[in-house]
Amino acid sequence: MKVGFIGTGSMGSLLIESFIQSNALKPQQISASNRTHSKVAELARRYPGLHAAQSNRETAAESDILFICVKPLESKAVTDEIRNVITEEQIVVSITSPVQVRILEHALKAKVSKIIPSITHQVGSGASLCIHGSRITEEDRSLLEELMSHISRPIRVKESYTRITSDFSSCGPAFLAFFMDQWIQAAVQATGIDRTELGALTGEMMIGTGKLLTEGGMTPAELQARVAVPGGITAEALALLDSSLHSVFPKLIRATHNKYEEDMQKVNVSFGSKPINRQQY
Structure with a gap:
């Protein structure tokens, strides 16, 4: 099995390193590309056998599973670049929460999933959030989740809960x-x-x-x-936290969701999709 990574920034490189260090993948199974080729070359130097591809098209063409690890507004340029080399048999995985599965399924012929990782995977811990598209078979689901299980606990979630679950697992x-x-x-x-x-x-x-x-x-x-023993030190401190932080967490959820909705609208527009009605929090 060949696994490709487009984008080797903070999370892309973390996934590559975590898969290798957990023995989920050998360097020889991995191909990667990045706008700054020197970053991929450095990964190839540290992990002999890893292929530093010269372009995203090259990475896409030789991958059975392709992870797209770029910023939300870079997704359209990446899908445009690789569209003609992607086949129906390949699995494309986006790790970017505002990019909806339906958008990627419209842009590419491949089978599509969205998996939201966490920095905790660096130590083989935490949850990875799995949202699978309509073309993904049960065999594909098992393949992806088995791969992620080497570095995390894969959990299937509804795409409508992407943001709130990401608040906990990733943020x-x-x-x-x-x-x-x-x-x-x-x-x-x-x-x-x-x-x-x-x-x-x-x-x-x-x-x-x-x-x-x-x-x-x-x-x-x-x-x-x-x-917290009643009347004890912990109970006293918890009462202070309760009174001081009572309004913080609803505001936190509004902040993350509003930013998510804003990014999702921009992504949809970049792909030529109609803006959706924003949900207010």
């Missing part, structure tokens, strides 16, 4: 990192504790918390109840 690590960074900064200022020491402690706490929510079978509400 979530950054949101949690922001919260932790602010908390650590306040602790350092208040007590003088070493930032590195506290950062390591925070990382271990997050790993343990994640395991309680997955392997331990706890819900977030149950975890809070187990830790």
